Amino acid sequence: MTDGAKGAAVLERPHEVRQRVTPLGLPAGLLRTARPRQWVKNALVVAAPAAAGELFSRHALTQVVLVFCLFTLASAAVYLINDARDAEADRAHPVKRHRPVAAGQVPVPVAYAAGAALAALAPTLAAALCNPMTAALLTAYVAMQLAYCVSLKHVLVVDLTVVTTGFLMRAMIGGVALGIPLSRWFLITTGFGALFMVSAKRYSEAVQMAGKEGATRALLNQYTTGYLRFVWQLAAGVAVLAYCLWAMEEGGVARTSLLPWRQLSMVAFILAVLRYAVFADRGTAGEPEDVVLRDRALAVIGLVWLAMYGLAVVDW
Template sequence: MAERTALVEQRRPQRQDPERPGPAGLPLGLLRTARPRQWVKNVLVVAAPAAAGELFSRAAAVQLALVFGLFTAAAAAVYLINDARDVAADRAHPTKCRRPVASGQVPVPVAYAVGGLLGVLAPLAAAALCTPMTAVLLTAYLGMQLAYCVSLKHVLVVDLVVVTTGFLMRAVIGGVALGIPLSRWFLITTGFGALFMVSAKRYSESVTVDEQRTGATRALLTEYTAGYLRFVWQLAAGVAVLAYCLWAMESGGVADAALLPWRQLSMVAFILAVLRYAVFADRGSAGEPEDVVLRDRPLALIGLVWLSLYGLAVADL
């Protein structure tokens, strides 16, 4: 009986005790918890100024760099508090257990304290260094994301709306900081483009969970059906493409100084980018959008072509 008990104990997975952070381990763990790979999302703060051709002054560049930093700090605050709240569930997850808070590299009280400090300082700095509306938007973003961490991520459809709105607010805040009027087509394209990527991510996660037949820490994945999420990302992709085409055609014909209708030609690159990303969404491999965007060379090339065409349109060349 003793030998049998010992054999069972050997087969049972051993629970690892949380790591004790060293002097250099804590700052590194805090940086990892801030998700540096996710910072690429905050580049959206330049979307509105780029669309309006307002990127070429020193004042605009300084202001946008400041807004980027403040939004990154606000997002880091949300990540820290979220990981502190979800520490028990993350420790039971096969991959999230390696996160600094779940592994013990960053103690839970420290995560709460640093997250709370960043959450307070970011809006205050925005109020002092940017426009009042920028501070209001940043505060609204923090409030919405913290509500998401606490309860909204458990509400069907609302969770998709909140994450999508977070992307849209990134795009809006750059225009607000520089006092740039925002086109209705810009807002629709950005909003539904974000919904396309968010729902494609959820779809990929749902497919992965179904294939593995395992539980997921994101409980809503068991309530969404793969068919519904596929419908959402397909609908969002269609609306985003339509809105972009209407936006590109809104300016009418070719400007007097332009050689070709660059804005209208950019529609081809935009549609190709959506179609290329949809390949990964359909395969269920768009669970990490930043990996798709940064690692797929054809998609990167299409993106560069789109940037070139739109840049020529803004410059009226």
Template sequence: MSDRTVIPLLEKQQDRRAATGGPTLPPQRRALRPLGLPLGLLRTARPRQWIKNSLVVAAPAAAGQLFSVHSALQLAVVFVLFTAAASAVYLINDALDAEADRAHPTKCRRPVAAGQVPVVVAHAAGTFLAVLAPTAAAFLCNPLTAALLTGYVMMQMAYCLRLKHVLVLDLVVVTTGFLMRAMIGGIALGIPLSRWFLITTGFGALFMVAAKRYSEAVQMADSPHKGKTRALLSEYTTGYLRFVWQLAAGVTLLGYCLWAMERGGATDGGVLPWRELSMIAYIVGILRYAVFADRGSAGAPEDVVLRDRGLLMIGLVWMAMYALAVADL
């Protein structure tokens, strides 16, 4: 039989075995379609996760410094560089977790776990991007931006290799990654970062991370593969994770309200106190997201944000209020 005949037969056999829970062929033996490898690499880089990197505008937005050509261009460069660094982490992480992902009900479809992208190729592509992003930042931005990107990549590599298996530290590392996203735009533009900004952003990130872990723990509670998919899920209790995301949500709201009242009373000169009014939308947004966290359906934050129309509408209202506050209208 020719390769053109064998390849479809092997793929159909593999899919049939996977669907029935039977043994599957080693991923290295699975044939790739012509565009399978580049598309697989793109999927492994998680394009849907790139929305997280929009946090690079957080510090400039908080300081009201988004409305210049220089700022816009610099932030576009920072967004691309952070996306490259984050993609490097996803590629290497999936290469390291290929075996564990095959035991997960949804992660088994990831290109590396499914055999669409060879492990060695994922490692090579991830390493290339991990070196490229900080190096480019040193030339296109400033040394502090390059240092932060380097620190991000090193921290995430440590997470992939070891820290993801350490209680509490895994939450801290993922939260710090979000905080770095929010900081890097301000660092690239030389904007001072206020304590309220760091508190609100840091605990907001912890809220989403803990809610994600809680949702994963709830969904995998009765699964025989629980310990194989994410080892710490068998060590965290749902009660503890619920406590963490509820605590983080409370501190996030408190930090934002204190910041809004302090900044609003001192600087807003518009018709209405938009900064204080934005607290309403912010609080409602947190409460809306908490509904999904409590249900155990916040395992993919980007899906919650993008698919829930109510949350999207609340976010748009909050952004409008905040923009009016910055413009003093």
């Protein structure tokens, strides 16, 4: 083959993987594929114990740290398998082509093998170190997320439901591990709050990718921005209503405090939703953790809400 022919062959394969796998680069690539920045989402495992005021005993803290680690293993398994399946599509994306699997730093078979091992390990450890319900919940999470990777992410509305349910499971598992009954208002608020952030993220992606090629999330071409706007607005409204009902229910009235902290926390919660909606409306609510950490006002509102709710739990 002449030099000109070789050059033409390269031009015909613009997304060809050229990066050579190295012994030191493989572990680093696997770690990057496990998305350390996303692990902050697993902090939701403290939600149920914190809401019930049962977070600060040694047993509770040990179990919460354990389920955090288990959920991190489970989510890492999903990320590895997802990136292995999407490697070709990711190479056509201006940002995702730098992911270790798409870039060739982690071979696709290695990503599949590591993901399968972690997917089996997390529920097994949960069964041995926690309780059967925790293991069942983790197993359901892994199965649902793998189904999402294979086919459900291509089904309208179902894709939003699956991602939202993943957040809800994170919020539930701490209570399940500790045997804490889960309030119906807690579940509704958490579920629709998660749907609000998930649909706001999809809306932002749709706005940013409008008219551009190389979108790896195929459903963005099927959803309209008007529909996604409707979903996040509806979810925000239901989450606020459920939280207010939760705060105002008879069992939520403080008995020893001079101020009704649980009821006052409604103000901070509503302000947080309204502030987050600013970014959703602009189409810049990409990653929830980035929005919260980068916006000082939203971070302050969140801390005020945490303080108020914490005082309500202590008073109760």
